[in-house]
Amino acid sequence: MSIKPWKVLSRKRDKSYRIFNLRTDRACSPRTGRAYDFFILESSPWVNIIPLTDKNEVVMVRQYRHGIQDITLEIPGGIIEGEETPEDTAIRELCEETGYRTTSELISLGMVYPNPAIQQNICYSFLAKGAYLAGKQHLDEMEDIETILLPLSDIPRFIREGDISHSLVLVAFYRLFIEYEMKMGHVDPHLPNRGTIGGD
Amino acid sequence: MSIKPWKVLSRKRDKSYRIFNLRTDRACSPRTGRAYDFFILESSPWVNIIPLTDKNEVVMVRQYRHGIQDITLEIPGGIIEGEETPEDTAIRELCEETGYRTTSELISLGMVYPNPAIQQNICYSFLAKGAYLAGKQHLDEMEDIETILLPLSDIPRFIREGDISHSLVLVAFYRLFIEYEMKMGHVDPHLPNRGTIGGD
Numbered sequence: 001m002s003i004k005p006w007k008v009l010s011r012k013r014d015k016s017y018r019i020f021n022l023r024t025d026r027a028c029s030p031r032t033g034r035a036y037d038f039f040i041l042e043s044s045p046w047v048n049i050i051p052l053t054d055k056n057e058v059v060m061v062r063q064y065r066h067g068i069q070d071i072t073l074e075i076p077g078g079i080i081e082g083e084e085t086p087e088d089t090a091i092r093e094l095c096e097e098t099g100y101r102t103t104s105e106l107i108s109l110g111m112v113y114p115n116p117a118i119q120q121n122i123c124y125s126f127l128a129k130g131a132y133l134a135g136k137q138h139l140d141e142m143e144d145i146e147t148i149l150l151p152l153s154d155i156p157r158f159i160r161e162g163d164i165s166h167s168l169v170l171v172a173f174y175r176l177f178i179e180y181e182m183k184m185g186h187v188d189p190h191l192p193n194r195g196t197i198g199g200d
Numbered sequence: 201m202s203i204k205p206w207k208v209l210s211r212k213r214d215k216s217y218r219i220f221n222l223r224t225d226r227a228c229s230p231r232t233g234r235a236y237d238f239f240i241l242e243s244s245p246w247v248n249i250i251p252l253t254d255k256n257e258v259v260m261v262r263q264y265r266h267g268i269q270d271i272t273l274e275i276p277g278g279i280i281e282g283e284e285t286p287e288d289t290a291i292r293e294l295c296e297e298t299g300y301r302t303t304s305e306l307i308s309l310g311m312v313y314p315n316p317a318i319q320q321n322i323c324y325s326f327l328a329k330g331a332y333l334a335g336k337q338h339l340d341e342m343e344d345i346e347t348i349l350l351p352l353s354d355i356p357r358f359i360r361e362g363d364i365s366h367s368l369v370l371v372a373f374y375r376l377f378i379e380y381e382m383k384m385g386h387v388d389p390h391l392p393n394r395g396t397i398g399g400d
Contacts (some may be wrong), residue, residue, distance in 0.1 A: 003262050003271050003344050012389050015215075017239035019318070022222065027266060031344050038266040039217035039239070063315035066227060066238040071203050072316050110360070112367045115314060116265035116272050118219070123367065144203050144231050156378050160310070167312045167323065171367050174374035178356050 004030040019043055019079060039118065046114065046123040048077035048172045049090040051100055051131035057149040059100050059131050064144050066108070073148070074169050077080065084123040096138045098147045103130030109175035114168060125172035127179075204230040217277060219243055239318065246323040248277035248372045249290040251300055251331035257349040259300050259331050264344050273348070273358070274369050286324040294328065296338045298347045302331030309375035314368060325372035327379075363397065 004106035006027040014022040020043040028035045051059040058075065065072045078093040080086060087106050094100055139145055150158065155173050158164045164173075206227040214222040220243040228235045251259035252282075258275065265272045278293040280286060287306050293298055309325035339345055350358065355373050358364045 003264055003346050005264055005269055005271070006266065008269070017222070018237075020239075025266065029344070032341055034341060036342055037218075040267055064205055065205055065313075066206065066225065067240055067319045068313055068316040069205055069208070069320075070316070071205070072313070086222070103226070108336050110362060112365050113265075113268055113272070114371060116268040116270070116366055117224050119267045120269075136315050141229070141232055141234060142236055144229070146203050150397075159374070160378050162310065166316055166372050167314050167367050170312060170371045170374055174370055174377075175359070177374075 006030060009035055013042075041119045041121075043119070043121045044080045045086065045121050046077060046079055046168070047086050047089040047093065047126070048075050048123060048168055049094050049106070049126045049128055050075050050109070050172055050176055051094055051098070051102060051128045052152060053131050053149065054129075056152050058152050058155065059094075059098050060148050060150055061097055062146040062148055073164050073167055074166050075172060077168075087126065090124075090126045090128070093133070094131070097143070097145050099133055099135045099137045100131045100147075101134040102128040103132065104128065107179075109172055109179060112168070114170050122169050123171070125168075125175050127176055206230060209235055212241075224326045241319045241321075243319070244280045245286065245321050246277060246279055247286050247307070247326070248275050248294065248323065248368055249294050249326045249328055250275050250309070250372055250376055251294055251298070251302060251328045252352060253331050253349065254329075256352050258352050258355065259294075259298050260348050260350055261297055262346040262348055272366055273364050274366050275372060277368075287326065290324075290326045290328070294331075295334070297343070297345045298345075299333055299343050300331045300335045301334040302328040303332065304328065305380075309372055309379060312368075312371050323368050323371070325368075325375050327376055349365040371388070 006029055008025050008027045012024045014024055017045060020041045023040045023042050025038045026035055027038055061074050061076055062071055076097040077093045081087045090106055108125040109127055111122045111124045114123050123187045159170055206229055208225050208227045210226045212224045214224055220241045223240045223242050225238045225240060226235055227238055239292050259275050261276055262271055274295045276297040278289060280289045290306055307327040309322045309323045309327055359370055
């Protein structure tokens with residue numbers, strides 16, 4: 001069996017919900033020839049950033065998330081606005097949410113699909129070394145965010161114990177650990193750049 | 201600053217979209233006292249399963265995903281139905297999507313929030329050792345799924361090269377690698393159970 005994409009017969013934008021739009025596609029199965037409705041969330045790409053200080057601490061954020069009506073422990077991130085590049089968004093969100101800036105170029109940790117079944121968008125992850133506190137947070141009215149520094153070597157334990165539970169935050173750290181081929185809990189404190197993923 | 205949950209003032213279910221419902225909450229910021237609308241996708245919990253054969257190969261699935269209108273490489277999984285436990289769902293989806301069954305108890309790889317900003321649901325991950333082909337697939341009309349066996353030790357490379365790009369699939373493998381404290385690409389072929397996460 002070879003898998004083929006479905007043919008889209010019609011497309012209708014239903015309603016806007018501030019950070020996403022609901023779209024209904026009618027598409028036809030190449031296997032059965034029958035048509036079905038698909039409901040898709042359209043939104044701009046998302047960006048997450050792992051800011052790392054010279055002491056190998058991650059600048060993390062505690063914030064209220066209304067989906068689960070609870071406080072989460074995450075890395076900074078947000079939605080690409082206007083003509084921003086993913087790197088622009090990462091640097092802007094880092095500054096707005098934490099007041100931190102970074103001394104070095106961002107290092108790409110790749111992209112993933114948050115949910116390819118019902119979302120069309122992608123999420124980029126970045127590493128920023130040399131993060132330092134440069135000023136105050138600039139939060140919008142719907143954001144309550146607290147900055148917290150955690151040793152990078154403790155991250156796998158926080159994930160394992162459920163303290164870090166946002167799927168896209170796990171993805172960023174997994175990509176970081178894969179890039180540096182680090183054994184969990186045994187992190188090289190100097191984090192040399194690998195040649196294949198660009199340097200700073 | 202200490203982060204507090206927001207108080208929900210009203211809640212309204214807008215519309216049903218087959219695998220999720222759209223809900224609008226009006227909630228009040230404990231910091232500013234102002235009220236805002238939040239748009240939440242309600243759905244049942246999701247389950248993903250890493251089926252591992254006695255040869256340390258992962259039973260993976262290639263399928264069409266309409267959100268990105270492309271073919272993805274994933275592990276089996278799906279939505280909890282009716283009174284199912286997460287384990288029931290994992291075993292059912294494995295069988296329906298691949299025809300594989302498993303000789304051993306499932307091992308929990310924890311839970312994550314797919315997106316705590318706009319979704320209330322959680323996603324469970326499991327490892328199933330001793331996976332074996334027991335019969336045919338049982339696909340529904342909207343599913344075109346092809347089974348493919350991949351060595352577990354190749355998974356980090358497939359992720360790094362972008363061939364595996366579904367965030368919740370990365371999460372399951374990351375939790376597996378954390379649980380077994382495996383160095384990327386250097387996987388113990390016998391995968392002994394750790395005492396702390398239950399045995400088979």
